[in-house]
Amino acid sequence: MTVIDRFVSRCICLSLVTVHLSVQSMEWGEIEHHVSGVVDTRIGYADSSDSYLSAGLGKFSANNGSQFALSQLGLSYHTQWGDAWSSRIVANGYLDGINNGIGLTEALVRYRDIPSESGIRLDVEFGLMYPKISLENVATAWASPYSLSYSTINSWLAEEVRHIGLSTTIESLGKYRQSAHDFSLTAEAFMFNDTTGAMLAWHGWTQTSRQTLLQETIPITAIPAMQPDGMLAEQAANSDPFTELDDRIGAHVVAKWAWRSNGNVQVGYYDNNANTLIVKQGQYVWLTKFGHVGAKWLLPYGVSFISQYMQGNTLMTNTDGLPVVDNDFHSGYIMLSKRFTQHRVSLRVEDFSVTDKDVTPDDNNNEDGQSLTVAYQYQLDKPWFIQLEYNVIDSTRPARRYINQPIELVEQQWQVSSRYFF
Template sequence: MTVIDRLIFRCICLSVLTVHSSAQSMAWSEVEHHVSGVVDTRIGYADSSDSYLSGGLGKFSANNGSQIALSQLGLSYHTLWGDAWSSRIIANAYVDGINNGLGLTEALVRYRDIPSESGIRLDVEFGLMYPKISLENVATAWASPYSLTYSTMNSWLAEEVRHIGLSTTIESLGQYRQSAHDFSLTAEAFMFNDTTGAILAWHGWTQTSRQTLLQETLPITTIPAMQPDGMLAEQAANSDPFTELDDRIGAHVVAKWTWRNKGSVQAGYYDNNANTLIVKQGQYVWLTQFGHVGAKWLLPYGVSFTSQYMQGSTLMTNTDGLPVVDNDFHSGYVMVSKRWLQHRVSLRVEDFSVTDNDETPEDDNNEDGQSLTVAYQYQLDKPWFIQLEYNVIDSTRPARKYLNQSIDLVEQQWQVSSRYFF
């Protein structure tokens, strides 16, 4: 993130705090303050290669071998005033021995009015936020209540698909028209996400529980094309996921139907509307577009079903418009989860790929893989959970030959976690 970008974001954070302070001085109802968080400590073992966090091509956030980590220390400060206004600031910290850090992951102001007599409600948010996509990461500080590691799709969102923008949702609430069906339409306009797609291209899909912090940049695996005589020689060693280079506004739309006490279905389209002719300080602008669908449903015997699918493309060119990296991609998962008494068991299966369409030498981004996650959770008391999890990823990635690794690789991970929500 450039100095200008940081200044702009600080102004946004200041506006969140200023709106809150102003509300206290106005003749509105008393301001409510809520602090919540999560402390997630883990012991684990990975049978893998070097983590993508250290510039490798391993699929997990942990390096090969055993580790003890503070996998998430998340803190959410939420204020409410009046019937409609609120703000939220979320910070996360990680101590994993690879990429320790502390910083902001979300910061926004929200206006959510009272429904009209016909059940129409307006919901507006402004600030640093995730696009409204994930059906998996619904717990405190964007954690998942089902598994320790996110799906590959939501891991990518956590890593480089966030933005500073304006999100407007119009809801139609069925209870006001004697119906069990709710409908909503969300339109988002955003900036500060011009490199989205770079990390997906150069290390592929991963599984993680780590969200990129605002001030962080992400290491790129060194490949021959990035050597001084390669086509990617001008690319910086790290990608900055929250930079603004082309001053263009992207868009995201999502339509959602909810059948109360049954489930929900949603579909959306994302386009960062990037100008790929721009490169500044080793950061190229990437045009990234994708569609996504998802469903969350309650099955018989109290089994919850969650599934999401994403398909799209990402393009990076040189300043003459010649394609340098041109990829298609997809990722999808199906997850079932059953909770009873103090127990929860979750099972998730995934399929993912990247298809390299360009002819850039020594930069093969092709990838194909499948993943399985099995998680068991035991609730010690209301806020405290012990969780065991097993992940296995079977993937083929030709770029591993650049690091003298096997193109076909099966990676496994075992974890035991203590998660305390407050």
Template sequence: MMIYRLTSLSACLIAILYPGSIKATEWHDIEHHFSGVVDTRVGYVDSDKSYLTGGLGKLSADAGTQVSLSQLGLSYQAQWGDAWSSRLVANAYVDGINNGVGLTEAMVRYRDIPTESGIRVDVEFGLMYPNISLENVATAWASPYSLTYSTINSWLGEEVRHIGLSTTIEFLGKYRQSAHDFSLTGEALMYNDTSGAMLAWHGWTQSSRQTLLQETIPITAIPAMQPGGMLAEQAANSDPFTELDDRIGGHVVAKWTWRNHGSMQAGYYDNNANTHIVKQGQYAWLTQFGHVGAKWLLPYGVNLVSQYMQGSTLMTNTDGVPVVDNDFHSGYIMLNKRWSQHRVSVRIEDFSVTDNDDTPEDNNNEDGQSMTLAYQYQLDRPWFIQLEYNVIDSTRPARRYLNLPIDLIEQQWQLSSRYFF
């Protein structure tokens, strides 16, 4: 499975990095740009076993003190003339749990010059995130606001990525003497047929880790996956970048921007998976959700960032009988304020998964809330020291399978040095 996946993905990435439609260009005629982030942390977690090490804790680290290289991100961009460019993003982690290095994004882009009426076409093809996050806007998909991503963006970083084609049409207001910009994005996507598996089997989580291209994700062992259970054929690890049914999914996003005030967006995602397909223990999951988000400048220089997501995910056997059938939602509101060398961010969240199937010994229900408090101090233009506190209060009945308390309050303290270059 690993060899097949890397072979098929490599063929796609070769097409991304060496697009035949771009006129041959000498190396010295290309503009090269490197940027990156080095994020080292000391943290303490008060929790049960992490979801990454076989437990059902909501945080990415086990209980106790950790010292880690939380992110070493490197982005390389090449520019051909005014319109064509390509970008590679790699990340590395040394955290004692899932040490590794690999690609997280790879794409080629065509971004046209606006017409006289302010219409511009922006096309990207490659390994990419769906156009959703309002939080992860810094180098290598880092968040400038907090060390730990919201539950929505933690899930996107874990298993909602794809190889696809994204086309955006922008209507730029400044060409019409207007402060309002509008855009419409359509994405065709593949290599994401298992999206939803981790949301079902460990629920919403909070981390700052992006799954690397070559990685698979361990699934918490539950009784239904034991011999004789309805999930006994499921592989021990989920492969988030596999293509099982050769079907194309879709994602659309509409966005309005009012310059110097803020922006709002709304979208709908459907991976269009054929749930009758299973290959080498990997099942196709039909995952669909709507999402809305806003960034807005409030009085006194306070910035509001908020997102909400609601949807469903379904996995069946090869006869189409539902085995895992879940509804889910998550939403957060974040306020942040910058002054001089300081930034303070406060984020509150609510999330849930509703289990609609009757599969025995596979209870996916959960409900929870969380709060994040972050303080950032800028030592130098690219260097930041950040202190953060996270608390998550969640109820998940499946914890009884591991002889853990169903209700769990988890806390995390982190001190980080982040250097952007």
């Protein structure tokens, strides 16, 4: 039996246990059902290059010019049975004129037990999920309550850093120890993410509010190295972010400290443990590793401070093990957000880069850039918000010369949104 067979077998066993407990709970009483969602419609204008969603090298999800879009139709279905067991299925839909679609973005079962007398609690999740990294995307259907466009870090997570796996968290709750401090340690084992890093290499960091759907593939900019005589000729025209090719299990660990009513700090390390000697049906296996740190803190005058930083490497080789794409990368942001009565104002600044270390001709992945986001939100009613946002990204990317665009480019975007949460 292969590693993937064992992994899937265990997943099936866990699912069967969940179904069994669900049936038992129906005998004990009613299962609790909860449906929530978000409808986000936007009018915008972008002074930009063609979007990465249409195989361009633009940094936004919108093409150059004006647009009217259903930017997110998110639906979350949550069930709870007993005190410990629950499940969540999240679907998202988009009608943006570039890459319309609807599909699953998360689907998982969860066991979260009652804390012991000393405050120790076990929290286990299994399914299609995000790694536990984002401090920004905490609203319904993985939306951000602070801005319309995610930071570059969370945009990359939304695009290609998701997996099917098992996440286990051990928590120590301070209130059981007469303390204001909580601690947790999370270990995640996962598969179905073997191409993670491809889009970061070939179009770089982006700013978006779109989450790649489970069934979707992502178009790649046509570069000379992908021509029939190039070193990347075997690469398919689209990258499949949720495929399993090497039957290996990756890992992610996160340690977190929370100081009640003040904030929290986390640090983590991610390694997809990929075998880069494999290429199947035009999909190469990428070895991607990164560390990340983040903090979310309440400052004086009710100002929220949120910051995250990520640094790592992604590697793709040929079947002989010779590096074809070898990139170091980093991204970090600082965001300040203030809410008062019906208003919220948020400001986010970012710095990001990709450093190309390989010698593959006609495939320059170097990139350096900075970004500024200013957002204003007004609450019309409890679930209904009107939001205005301005984004500007100043970036240098030599690969733009392959498609006859300026290497140095300043891109801007203005958006007005109506977001209704239910």
